[in-house]
Amino acid sequence: MDFRLTKSHELAQKLFRDFSINEVKPIAQEVDEEERFPSETVQKMGKYGIMGIPFPKEYGGQDADILTYVMAVEELSKVCGTTGVVLSAHTSLCSAPIFEFGTPEQKAKYLPKLNSGEHIGAFGLTEPNAGTDASAQQTIAEKKEDHYLINGTKIFITNAGVADIFIVMAMTDKKAGTRGISAFILEKGMPGFSIGKHELKMGIRGSSTCELIFENVKVPLENLLGQEGKGFGLAMKTLDGGRIGIAAQALGIAQGAIDETVHYVKDRRQFGKPISAFQNTQFQLADMQTKVDAARLLVYKAAFLKENKQPYSVEAAQAKLFASEVAMEVTTKAVQLFGGYGYTREYPVERMMRDAKITEIYEGTSEVQKMVISAAMLK
Amino acid sequence: MKIIVCIKQVPDTTEVRIDQKTGTLIREGVPSIINPDDKSGIEAALVLKEKYGAHITLLSMGPDQAELALIEGLAMGADRAILLSDRAFAGSDTWATSLALAYAIKKIDYDVIICGRQAIDGDTAQVGPQIAEHLSLPQVSYVTSIEKEENSLKVKKVFEDFSQNIRIKMPCMITVLKEINQPRYMTVGRIFDAYKENQVERWNIQNIDMDPSLTGLKASPTQVKKIQTKGAKTAGKVFEVDAREGARLIVEKLKEKYVI
Amino acid sequence: MDLKAYKGILVIGEQRQGNIQNGTFELLGKAKELAAKLDCNVSVLLIGNGLNEQHGKILAKHGADNIFMTNDRNLENYSTEPYTKTITKFIIENKPEIVMISATTIGRDLAPRLSARLKTGLTADCTSLDIEDNTQNLLMTRPAFGGNILATIVCPNHRPQMSTVRPGVFQKQEFDVKKPLKINCVRADITEKDLNIEILDTVYEKTEKKNIEEANILVSAGRGIGNKENISKLETLAKELGGLVSGSRAVVDAGWIEQSSQVGQTGKTVRPDVYLACGISGAIQHIAGMEESDLIIAINKNPEAPIFDNADLGIVADVNQLIPALVEELQKVNP
Numbered sequence: 001m002d003f004r005l006t007k008s009h010e011l012a013q014k015l016f017r018d019f020s021i022n023e024v025k026p027i028a029q030e031v032d033e034e035e036r037f038p039s040e041t042v043q044k045m046g047k048y049g050i051m052g053i054p055f056p057k058e059y060g061g062q063d064a065d066i067l068t069y070v071m072a073v074e075e076l077s078k079v080c081g082t083t084g085v086v087l088s089a090h091t092s093l094c095s096a097p098i099f100e101f102g103t104p105e106q107k108a109k110y111l112p113k114l115n116s117g118e119h120i121g122a123f124g125l126t127e128p129n130a131g132t133d134a135s136a137q138q139t140i141a142e143k144k145e146d147h148y149l150i151n152g153t154k155i156f157i158t159n160a161g162v163a164d165i166f167i168v169m170a171m172t173d174k175k176a177g178t179r180g181i182s183a184f185i186l187e188k189g190m191p192g193f194s195i196g197k198h199e200l201k202m203g204i205r206g207s208s209t210c211e212l213i214f215e216n217v218k219v220p221l222e223n224l225l226g227q228e229g230k231g232f233g234l235a236m237k238t239l240d241g242g243r244i245g246i247a248a249q250a251l252g253i254a255q256g257a258i259d260e261t262v263h264y265v266k267d268r269r270q271f272g273k274p275i276s277a278f279q280n281t282q283f284q285l286a287d288m289q290t291k292v293d294a295a296r297l298l299v300y301k302a303a304f305l306k307e308n309k310q311p312y313s314v315e316a317a318q319a320k321l322f323a324s325e326v327a328m329e330v331t332t333k334a335v336q337l338f339g340g341y342g343y344t345r346e347y348p349v350e351r352m353m354r355d356a357k358i359t360e361i362y363e364g365t366s367e368v369q370k371m372v373i374s375a376a377m378l379k
Numbered sequence: 380m381k382i383i384v385c386i387k388q389v390p391d392t393t394e395v396r397i398d399q400k401t402g403t404l405i406r407e408g409v410p411s412i413i414n415p416d417d418k419s420g421i422e423a424a425l426v427l428k429e430k431y432g433a434h435i436t437l438l439s440m441g442p443d444q445a446e447l448a449l450i451e452g453l454a455m456g457a458d459r460a461i462l463l464s465d466r467a468f469a470g471s472d473t474w475a476t477s478l479a480l481a482y483a484i485k486k487i488d489y490d491v492i493i494c495g496r497q498a499i500d501g502d503t504a505q506v507g508p509q510i511a512e513h514l515s516l517p518q519v520s521y522v523t524s525i526e527k528e529e530n531s532l533k534v535k536k537v538f539e540d541f542s543q544n545i546r547i548k549m550p551c552m553i554t555v556l557k558e559i560n561q562p563r564y565m566t567v568g569r570i571f572d573a574y575k576e577n578q579v580e581r582w583n584i585q586n587i588d589m590d591p592s593l594t595g596l597k598a599s600p601t602q603v604k605k606i607q608t609k610g611a612k613t614a615g616k617v618f619e620v621d622a623r624e625g626a627r628l629i630v631e632k633l634k635e636k637y638v639i
Numbered sequence: 640m641d642l643k644a645y646k647g648i649l650v651i652g653e654q655r656q657g658n659i660q661n662g663t664f665e666l667l668g669k670a671k672e673l674a675a676k677l678d679c680n681v682s683v684l685l686i687g688n689g690l691n692e693q694h695g696k697i698l699a700k701h702g703a704d705n706i707f708m709t710n711d712r713n714l715e716n717y718s719t720e721p722y723t724k725t726i727t728k729f730i731i732e733n734k735p736e737i738v739m740i741s742a743t744t745i746g747r748d749l750a751p752r753l754s755a756r757l758k759t760g761l762t763a764d765c766t767s768l769d770i771e772d773n774t775q776n777l778l779m780t781r782p783a784f785g786g787n788i789l790a791t792i793v794c795p796n797h798r799p800q801m802s803t804v805r806p807g808v809f810q811k812q813e814f815d816v817k818k819p820l821k822i823n824c825v826r827a828d829i830t831e832k833d834l835n836i837e838i839l840d841t842v843y844e845k846t847e848k849k850n851i852e853e854a855n856i857l858v859s860a861g862r863g864i865g866n867k868e869n870i871s872k873l874e875t876l877a878k879e880l881g882g883l884v885s886g887s888r889a890v891v892d893a894g895w896i897e898q899s900s901q902v903g904q905t906g907k908t909v910r911p912d913v914y915l916a917c918g919i920s921g922a923i924q925h926i927a928g929m930e931e932s933d934l935i936i937a938i939n940k941n942p943e944a945p946i947f948d949n950a951d952l953g954i955v956a957d958v959n960q961l962i963p964a965l966v967e968e969l970q971k972v973n974p
Contacts, residue, residue, distance in 0.1 A: 006574075007447075007450075007574055008570055008571050008574045008575075011447070011450065011451065011454065011565070011570045011574075012567055012570050012571075015454075015564055015565045015567065015570065018564060019564055047566075048563075048564045048565070048566050048567065049566040049567035049568050049569075050567060053567050057568065061568075062566070062567040062568035062571065063568055063571060063572075064567050064568065064570075064571050068567065068571075072567075263927070264923075267923050267926060267927055267930070268923050269923075269945070269948075341923075341924075346904060346905055346924060347904065390784075392784055392787065472760065473751070473761070474754065474755065474758075474759075474760060474761070477751075477755065500783065500784055501783055502763070502764060502782075502783065503751075503761075503763040503764070504747045504751070504763060505750075505751035505754070505761060505763060506751075507751075508719075508748060508751035508752045508755070509751045509752070509754070509755040511752070512723075512751070512752050512755035512756055513755060517719070517720065517835035517836055518719055518748075518752070519719075519836060520744075520747070520748045521744050521748070533839070537744070538743075538744040538745065539743060539744055540655075540843065540844070541655075541841055541842060541843045541844060542841070542842050542844065543838050543839070543840065543841050543842070544838075544839040544840050544842075545836050545837065545838055545839060546836065546837040546839055547835075547836045547837075548835070599760070600754075600758070600759050600760030600794050600796070600797040601760035601761070601762060601792050601793070601794045602792065602793055602794070602795065603790055603791070603792055604778065604791045604792060604793045605790070605791040606788055606789070606790050606791075607788065607789045607790075607791075608787065608788050608789075615935070615947070615950045615951040615952050615953055616952060616953065617942065617947050617950070617952075617953035617954075617955060618952075618953065618954055618955065619942060619955040619956075620954065620955075620956065621956065622956050622957065622960035622961040622963075622964045623964050625938065625954035625956045625961045625964070625965075626961055626964035626965040626967070626968045627968060628952065628954060629915075629936055629952065629954065629965055629968075630965070630968045630969060630972060632934070632936060632951070632952045633880075633913065633934075634972075636912070636913070636933075636934050638856065638880070638912060638913055638934075639807060639880070639969065639972055639973060
């Protein structure tokens with residue numbers, strides 16, 4: 001066993017750090033307050049290869065690995081939770097299923113532009129009546145002679161308002177239950193496909209979270225992703241990978257809050273000394289960092305397993321469960337250590353606390369992760 | 380066009396701290412970076428490459444760990460990287476350093492040598508012009524823009540209170556200011572490529588056909604006699620005085636720090 | 640190398656458009672001091688075209704014992720090779736033991752080129768020069784490592800010992816000149832080949848740094864300055880020091896200065912050589928943006944203001960009275 005990063009990973013981490021500090025951090029507050037999607041950042045991320053990290057060069061990727069991608073999400077999320085999830089949804093939920101389940105033609109058609117950042121990806125599974133119970137899909141895809149006709153609605157779709165490519169789940173056989181679900185690749189602007197309501201959120205406010213509306217959308221047969229009826233499994237596998245990305249986002253948010261806090265407590269003086277001189281501050285920080293470091297081991301381990309083509313869905317669930325709960329705990333404690341200033345928008349920790357909450361909810365709530373983990377234990 | 384960019388790995392002096400107890404420099408944990416002016420030199424070369432086509436060779440003299448600076452330059456987009464490393468160079472001042480670099484450059488095909496104006500650890504601004512002198516090349520220092528003409532470059536050089544547009548025939552040496560550009564980042568893919576293909580070439584003193592007596596500590600005209608740290612930052616003094624006396628105290632302090 | 644063959648101090652004068660630069664006079668003042676210790680003469684070599692007795696007189700007044708000048712149209716304006724060639728030839732013929740050059744953009748282009756050609760050492764940007772007692776070597780002290788250390792450099796076995804000094808480091812001095820003025824003309828043999836660059840145009844412009852993050856000196860305003868009109872006093876002071884005006888969040892919110900000049904948590908993080916906090920109380924958000932400054936001087940009426948905890952020098956006084964007094968004091972030093 002070797003816990004050291006390779007030289008390439010260290011240098012990639014430096015790139016992500018420099019990029020985050022210089023390009024992402026300065027606009028993080030504005031992105032949050034104005035609920036603005038950071039298009040300019042995404043464009044730059046594309047330029048430096050960050051939008052296509054774990055995919056081979058033949059598809060315009062960077063030929064790096066899952067761990068590198070995880071570190072990118074982590075570093076971005078340290079300074080801006082929004083930017084972290086934009087990358088995570090794009091990579092894990094759109095590019096990854098096309099790469100893993102797509103035909104050579106689909107890969108050649110979609111991946112190069114996704115990997116260069118020219119196109120942004122999204123993933124549509126959740127519906128008004130199909131949240132944690134994702135099998136209760138009501139979006140229908142009827143097979144016609146040379147196309148599928150899709151009708152229905154998806155909600156809470158990350159990147160929806162800005163995405164070019166969407167992975168969408170729909171029922172091709174209503175009677176077959178989860179075995180009647182299929183996955184499709186949709187493109188922005190297909191007739192009948194529109195973007196609905198933009199959600200106003202508590203955190204990650206710059207990410208574009210919207211409804212997808214399908215009204216008699218004709219999708220060519222060749223846009224079926226994977227086999228007909230295998231969409232549910234495809235979605236679940238995709239989410240297994242996605243959870244590593246969200247776990248990395250949670251990890252980043254938590255570490256970012258600690259970094260801000262460490263800096264603050266050395267400066268802030270009360271009772272004639274910096275508050276870092278008080279044992280309460282010291283012990284809180286020790287707890288916070290220890291938990292974040294433990295979370296990092298789980299996240300990196302899940303990434304390692306996925307990279308090495310070993311089963312990882314339990315480890316991904318554990319990583320997400322733990323990292324997201326640590327993020328919530330650590331950001332809450334950070335706000336407390338900042339005191340009144342922490343509650344104001346002058347400092348970023350209140351934003352981090354708001355951003356942290358969603359990591360316990362999306363791509364499977366903490367409760368879903370516990371179902372996944374315990375099911376493996378009790379089978 | 381063939382471009383050589385000379386770069387130096389330096390400690391990030393903005394991260395250097397003074398040990399409050401001993402008054403000495405804390406070097407541990409201080410990250411090493413590409414000297415900022417040199418990084419702008421790499422970017423300037425990359426811009427020329429994009430505009431006119433070019434092959435870019437990075438050259439650095441330093442210990443083994445300076446490889447990282449070269450890898451970073453490759454990951455930004457340079458084509459070739461050479462680390463000039465030999466115990467014989469240890470202790471070289473700017474004169475001996477520039478001579479060794481000049482020997483190395485003689486082994487490389489080039490039209491232009493780009494150096495950063497100065498390094499943040501030494502701030503001497505000497506190595507670029509001294510390389511040019513050793514190679515008998517024309518030079519322009521303090522450059523803030525570069526355009527290529529047929530066999531020459533048109534550059535803008537800035538002085539304190541004026542600037543000049545200058546035409547300089549290639550081969551030549553220029554030193555650039557940080558202000559010339561905003562260096563790009565590395566790309567993820569190039570980072571992995573640079574390590575996979577182990578692209579940094581290592582040259583020692585034999586590779587450049589240099590007599591060891593010409594470089595290193597013994598061949599350096601200047602020697603460091605004494606190093607003092609500025610000492611621990613002591614808590615400042617506060618004076619309750621009238622405006623005139625206050626002004627005088629401030630002037631005193633500014634003089635002490637060579638500000639005026 | 641016969642070190643004893645080298646004698647005397649040579650200052651390379653700098654003129655721009657025929658005006659001798661202050662740095663030259665400052666070097667002459669220091670050279671005079673060193674010459675007293677070495678018991679030698681101070682020479683100055685001024686390169687240019689159309690130079691005359693007036694130039695000679697003023698050089699003599701500031702400490703030059705021997706005056707050398709060129710008058711050559713190829714040397715009217717600075718250019719690396721013609722200047723290097725002329726000075727190299729002069730040094731080889733006259734063998735000074737010390738050569739001093741201003742560390743301006745011109746001097747810092749020229750000096751390394753000269754030292755490489757003369758195969759001797761060069762120490763840049765010295766902040767102090769002295770003569771070592773027993774060896775008579777020149778002790779050249781300069782800051783390095785981002786100003787965190789001071790290194791004293793010697794050049795024991797090569798001559799001349801060369802150093803550059805930034806303008807403003809030494810004081811210029813004036814002397815009574817008793818002997819009649821004698822100007823020695825130096826011939827330059829500049830050929831076509833030496834004119835190896837072509838100056839296409841010269842634009843005179845005072846390039847002002849507008850970005851407070853790049854300024855070396857910041858005069859920073861806080862609520863304590865009272866009103867918007869008093870900002871102009873700070874601007875006068877900043878101009879005198881060659882710096883910029885910045886401010887705390889309070890003065891930005893009050894509309895007294897631009898948001899782009901705000902220092903602190905919600906503004907910019909700065910680390911200038913000198914940060915002069917004028918009427919700033921020193922809230923933690925402000926301190927976070929400037930605590931890395933090299934020298935922090937605080938002026939505040941309130942002796943309890945937290946800014947004093949972070950200052951290297953604190954003055955408890957009315958900032959609006961102190962600033963004009965400070966401007967006057969500075970003008971005395973640098974008229």
